Amino acid sequence: MHNFNYHHAADIADAALKLKVTVEPKLLAGGMTLLPTLKNRLAQPSDLIDLAKIDGLKGISVEGKEVVVKAMTTHAVVAASTDVRKAIPALADLADGIGDPAVRHRGTIGGSVANSDPAADYPAGVLGLDAVVETNERKINADDFFTGLFETALKPGEIITAVRFKIPDRAHYMKFRHPASGYAVVGVMVAQYGAKVRVAVTGAGPNAFRVRAMEDALEKSFAPASVANIKIPAGDLLGDIHCSAEYRAHLVNVYARRCVEALVK
Numbered sequence: 001m002h003n004f005n006y007h008h009a010a011d012i013a014d015a016a017l018k019l020k021v022t023v024e025p026k027l028l029a030g031g032m033t034l035l036p037t038l039k040n041r042l043a044q045p046s047d048l049i050d051l052a053k054i055d056g057l058k059g060i061s062v063e064g065k066e067v068v069v070k071a072m073t074t075h076a077v078v079a080a081s082t083d084v085r086k087a088i089p090a091l092a093d094l095a096d097g098i099g100d101p102a103v104r105h106r107g108t109i110g111g112s113v114a115n116s117d118p119a120a121d122y123p124a125g126v127l128g129l130d131a132v133v134e135t136n137e138r139k140i141n142a143d144d145f146f147t148g149l150f151e152t153a154l155k156p157g158e159i160i161t162a163v164r165f166k167i168p169d170r171a172h173y174m175k176f177r178h179p180a181s182g183y184a185v186v187g188v189m190v191a192q193y194g195a196k197v198r199v200a201v202t203g204a205g206p207n208a209f210r211v212r213a214m215e216d217a218l219e220k221s222f223a224p225a226s227v228a229n230i231k232i233p234a235g236d237l238l239g240d241i242h243c244s245a246e247y248r249a250h251l252v253n254v255y256a257r258r259c260v261e262a263l264v265k
């Protein structure tokens with residue numbers, strides 16, 4: 001690990017200021033991704049700005065038709081929240097399926113969303129549940145947030161403060177879980193809002209994406225058969241040591257169908 005300066009930010013304004021006045025800073029949330037990256041010398045920040053002591057960045061609330069999860073809320077807290085379980089059980093299930101207990105008790109929603117790991121679970125939740133990512137500067141719609149492999153619409157110096165999920169009529173999340181890490185080889189969130197349906201996929205491509213053909217088909221008829229024959233082109237998907245792009249395309253179809261099956265039974 002290279003040397004760096006370590007700072008505890010007192011509040012969001014203090015973190016924003018420290019991001020501005022340091023040379024090559026990085027925010028530190030749960031450290032579940034960032035610390036291994038530093039240990040492997042894959043990043044060399046001059047300064048780490050720890051968000052852990054900012055109480056205003058922790059907590060969950062239900063505000064009208066939305067569930068608001070503040071950025072430093074851990075996966076374990078989301079999974080155990082009775083408010084989340086009641087309003088969006090699929091989101092509680094998603095958080096409960098991340099990694100292992102150690103990862104769930106350290107990792108945060110803000111860190112996960114900012115990282116945009118292609119195999120992370122939350123991006124499917126953010127996109128499928130039509131969320132808004134709030135930062136210290138603006139609000140970013142889910143559809144505009146994930147822009148590429150480990151890339152988001154966040155600008156340098158921008159801090160995620162909360163994620164605001166729209167409560168669906170019904171939703172379900174399922175993943176083909178990597179047996180070692182728990183990451184999604186493919187994960188699918190299907191959510192229904194009145195006549196509208198959102199189908200969001202993680203794990204398969206460089207970043208989370210929606211499958212409009214499945215959404216259109218489910219809006220006409222919300223039944224497993226509607227998606228059963230919709231094939232996802234493998235061309236833009238990831239192929240790696242875990243599985244081929246073609247197999248990931250197949251898994252998108254299987255898991256979308258299983259989500260709908262779970263919702264209609």
Ligand SMILES: Cc1cc2nc3c(=O)[nH]c(=O)nc-3n(C[C@H](O)[C@H](O)[C@H](O)COP(=O)(O)OP(=O)(O)OC[C@H]3O[C@@H](n4cnc5c(N)ncnc54)[C@H](O)[C@@H]3O)c2cc1C
Binds near residue numbers: 159
């Ligand atoms: C063994 C293992 C298994 C895992 N399995 C899974 C899994 O099954 N599913 C899954 O989804 N994830 C999994 N993860 C990742 C885990 O969910 C982490 O929580 C997540 O990757 C990063 O969150 P963090 O809070 O640890 O962020 P950190 O590692 O602290 O930060 C990650 C990045 O986000 C930036 N950042 C952090 N907070 C903010 C903020 N508020 N605003 C802007 N930028 C910010 C940091 O600067 C850094 O670049 C796993 C991790 C490990 C180590």
